[in-house]
Amino acid sequence: MxxxxxxxxxxxxxxxxxxxxxxxxxxxxxxxxxxxxxxxxxxxxxxxxxxxxxxxxxxxxxxxxxxxxxxxxxxxxxxxxxxxxxxxxxxxxxxxxxxxxxxxxxxxxxxxxxxxxxxxxxxxxxxxxxxxxxxxxxxxVNLGTRSASGRMAYLIAELRQRLGAMGMVANEQFEFPITQSKLADALGLSVVHVNRVLQAFRTEGILDLKRQVVTLGDFEKIAQLGGFDSVEDNSSGA
Amino acid sequence: MxxxxxxxxxxxxxxxxxxxxxxxxxxxxxxxxxxxxxxxxxxxxxxxxxxxxxxxxxxxxxxxxxxxxxxxxxxxxxxxxxxxxxxxxxxxxxxxxxxxxxxxxxxxxxxxxxxxxxxxxxxxxxxxxxxxxxxxxxxxVNLGTRSASGRMAYLIAELRQRLGAMGMVANEQFEFPITQSKLADALGLSVVHVNRVLQAFRTEGILDLKRQVVTLGDFEKIAQLGGFDSVEDNSSGA
DNA sequence: CGTGCGTTTGAAGTCTCTCAAACCCCGTGG
DNA sequence: CCACGGGGTTTGAGAGACTTCAAACGCACG
Known part of the structure; x- marks a missing residue:
């Protein structure tokens, strides 16, 4: 259910x-x-x-x-x-x-x-x-302060964190059924540039996004590029 | 009070x-x-x-x-x-x-x-x-889709709208005690570029920001540049 | 009357965009 | 089973917006 x-x-x-x-x-x-x-x-x-x-x-x-x-x-x-x-x-x-x-x-x-x-x-x-x-x-903050690759890295890091919390990340892999053109619209970049950033990540082995699946090659690096603070914890208060 | x-x-x-x-x-x-x-x-x-x-x-x-x-x-x-x-x-x-x-x-x-x-x-x-x-x-949306001047225009338009609702706009003028460096940090631009955008607005007579006061020369133009929809009205519901 | 922040200017550099075309994969229909 | 079509991806090259660096200037405040 x-x-x-x-x-x-x-x-x-x-x-x-x-x-x-x-x-x-x-x-x-x-x-x-x-x-x-x-x-x-x-x-x-x-x-x-x-x-x-x-x-x-x-x-x-x-x-x-x-x-x-x-x-x-x-x-x-x-x-x-x-x-x-x-x-x-x-x-x-x-x-x-x-x-x-x-x-x-x-x-x-x-x-x-x-x-x-x-x-x-x-x-x-x-x-x-x-x-x-x-x-x-x-x-x-992501859109205002980071470069193209930083923005992309941040997006992936945030997603991994949220999917992880729901138990939807296994083996540093998760589903993400997106097109590069939608990524472009999210990140405020052109499709062409999104493609280039993705390729760079791929050849450096830090991330692969293929067939709707993200494979993290080097999450440390992604978190660092995206300036992602995994200890963002605004959960239970009071 | x-x-x-x-x-x-x-x-x-x-x-x-x-x-x-x-x-x-x-x-x-x-x-x-x-x-x-x-x-x-x-x-x-x-x-x-x-x-x-x-x-x-x-x-x-x-x-x-x-x-x-x-x-x-x-x-x-x-x-x-x-x-x-x-x-x-x-x-x-x-x-x-x-x-x-x-x-x-x-x-x-x-x-x-x-x-x-x-x-x-x-x-x-x-x-x-x-x-x-x-x-x-x-x-x-502002950061992701608009150029430097568009972003600036949007900011001013939004501010005018909110200040207007509180009765703080008179004669197409309102107080806005800000530095260009803070504008840069808000808009995700460099100080130098903010300065240039502001100068362009000034010489075209569509906006003047001096001594902490904004003077709107041509609000129509600003709203248009900033893609500002003044009919955004999410107020009273239910 | 300095001192310092904020603004302005110039010039060179770079990141990202636009345009344009090729390519690839995959589902559809013949 | 293969040809076709089309969205999505990839590549190249040139253009443009914005950045960085560096320095001068102006104005307010102590």
């Missing part, structure tokens, strides 16, 4: 009574299967439900007036990438699948009712949205 | 009972006066209180491993730039004043107690933190 992924992530960040977990579990609507590159919600939509990724990958993006697309973040099993819609309603960006994916849907009204009687759960979800914001801040 | 600035902003985004406002007002500790460039909280700090900017400017920043500083956001009267500390506790970035500023302090424990009995207020604060995140997302 991939719904456990959501629970797992929530519990990593917040202490929650079993009753709250149960209540949450009971309002997650039956799984929906999506194909690759399927839109989930679009900018401008007014949401009435939010989703949990149960398997597969998704990404959020926004297109600027001049038509360029910026990918804001990638999402993996356990993430609730449009949770903010519960409070803000109107989506300020797109959300789509990267690969085939299973998602669970949670109706806003039901969720509201649940949160009304379960302050700890409400707090946990607030926390999730703050952790989401913290990731955005790091992404700003 | 500059504390009204906080109320004003909160009310713009959320419908709140007077009792909630009163409760919040009553726990804001007496104003503290800070000089320019004074740290408020630092990365790594575990916060026990959060602040409201009552007058002046502040900014949040993070330094990457290679020593470069990235400014994440600027804050004005009414903002609660470290609100997330209430839930996350450990600060993942620095917060400091840009100019002389007055801030109000709110003790976390008192705030927690208040929120426990005032769900609408809790929700309003959650909303504030989500709006904060939305600004970060736009900033990512």
């Amino acid at each position: 991939p719904i456990e992924m959501m629970i797992r992530k929530l519990r990593q960040h917040s202490e929650l009574p079993d009753a709250d977990i149960g209540a949450l579990r009971s309002i997650v609507a039956p799984v929906k299967n999506l194909s690759a590159d399927a839109p989930i919600v679009r900018e401008g939509d007014v949401s009435t439900q939010c989703c949990v990724i149960l398997s597969g990958f998704a990404y959020r993006s926004k297109v600027s007036e001049d038509g360029k697309r910026q990918i804001l973040s990638f999402h993996i099993a356990g993430d609730m990438p449009d949770l903010h819609g519960l409070v803000l309603k109107r989506m300020d960006h797109d959300l789509a699948t990267l690969s085939k994916a299973q998602i669970g849907l949670i109706d806003h009204e039901q969720l509201e009712r649940t949160l009304n009687t379960r302050p700890a759960l409400a707090r946990a979800l607030w926390r999730e949205s703050l952790l989401d914001a913290a990731l955005f801040r790091q992404w700003i | 500059p504390i009204e600035m906080m109320i004003r902003k909160l009310r713009q985004h959320s419908e709140l009972p007077d009792a909630d406002i009163g409760a919040l007002r009553s726990i804001v500790a007496p104003v503290k006066n800070l000089s320019a460039d004074a740290p408020i909280v630092r990365e790594g700090d575990v916060s026990t209180q959060c602040c409201v900017i009552l007058s002046g400017f502040a900014y949040r920043s993070k330094v990457s491993e290679d020593g470069k500083r990235q400014i994440l956001s600027f804050h004005i009267a009414g903002d609660m730039p470290d609100l997330h500390g209430l839930v996350l506790k450990r600060m993942d970035h620095d917060l400091a004043t840009l100019s002389k500023a007055q801030i109000g302090l709110i003790d976390h424990e008192q705030l927690e107690r208040t929120l426990n009995t005032r769900p609408a207020l809790a929700r309003a604060l959650w909303r504030e933190s989500l709006l904060d995140a939305a600004l970060f997302r736009q900033w990512i």
Whole structure:
């Protein structure tokens, strides 16, 4: 039951009574299967439900007036990438699948009712949205201060960390079903340059990205290039 | 009473009972006066209180491993730039004043107690933190997709919008006590280039930034250069 | 009236982009 | 089973935006 992924992530960040977990579990609507590159919600939509990724990958993006697309973040099993819609309603960006994916849907009204009687759960979800914001801040640092290879390295390092926390990294390998053109949109680079960075990493044996799979050859080096601080630990507080 | 600035902003985004406002007002500790460039909280700090900017400017920043500083956001009267500390506790970035500023302090424990009995207020604060995140997302788009002048234009346009909402723009002029070196750190550019962009704007008569004051010569042009969509309105929902 | 931060200018260098074309893999259809 | 089509990847070369280095200048403050 991939719904456990959501629970797992929530519990990593917040202490929650079993009753709250149960209540949450009971309002997650039956799984929906999506194909690759399927839109989930679009900018401008007014949401009435939010989703949990149960398997597969998704990404959020926004297109600027001049038509360029910026990918804001990638999402993996356990993430609730449009949770903010519960409070803000109107989506300020797109959300789509990267690969085939299973998602669970949670109706806003039901969720509201649940949160009304379960302050700890409400707090946990607030926390999730703050952790989401913290990731955005790091992404700003990444775009603002690092070179092309640094940005790429950081992305891979962050992904490894998040996938690792969900038990989805084995043998320094993990799935990442992405195209170079999407990488370019995430990193603020051109496709051509992304390709060159990737090749450099490959020939230096520090990273290989092939057939939707990332193989880390030298994670130390990646973390260093990306200025990645693996001890970023904003989890359980209070 | 500059504390009204906080109320004003909160009310713009959320419908709140007077009792909630009163409760919040009553726990804001007496104003503290800070000089320019004074740290408020630092990365790594575990916060026990959060602040409201009552007058002046502040900014949040993070330094990457290679020593470069990235400014994440600027804050004005009414903002609660470290609100997330209430839930996350450990600060993942620095917060400091840009100019002389007055801030109000709110003790976390008192705030927690208040929120426990005032769900609408809790929700309003959650909303504030989500709006904060939305600004970060736009900033990512700005850094990832725009040229130097586009980024600068966007920053000015965003600032004008936020200051305008607080009644702090008159005659297409507003205070912005910043140095070019800080602009560089915010925009991910070098000081030299920031200077050149600013000069270009000046000679084209579309913007003048002098003595801590921004004068908009041609806001249309700025909004266009920055791809700024002034109709971004994520305010009152539900 | 210095001292120092902030701004301005010039020139050379480099990272990354754009353009353009070839290539490769893989699924589709004949 | 092979030809075809098309998205994705790779390569080359030239162009451009932005950086770095270095130095001068201006203005505010002690």
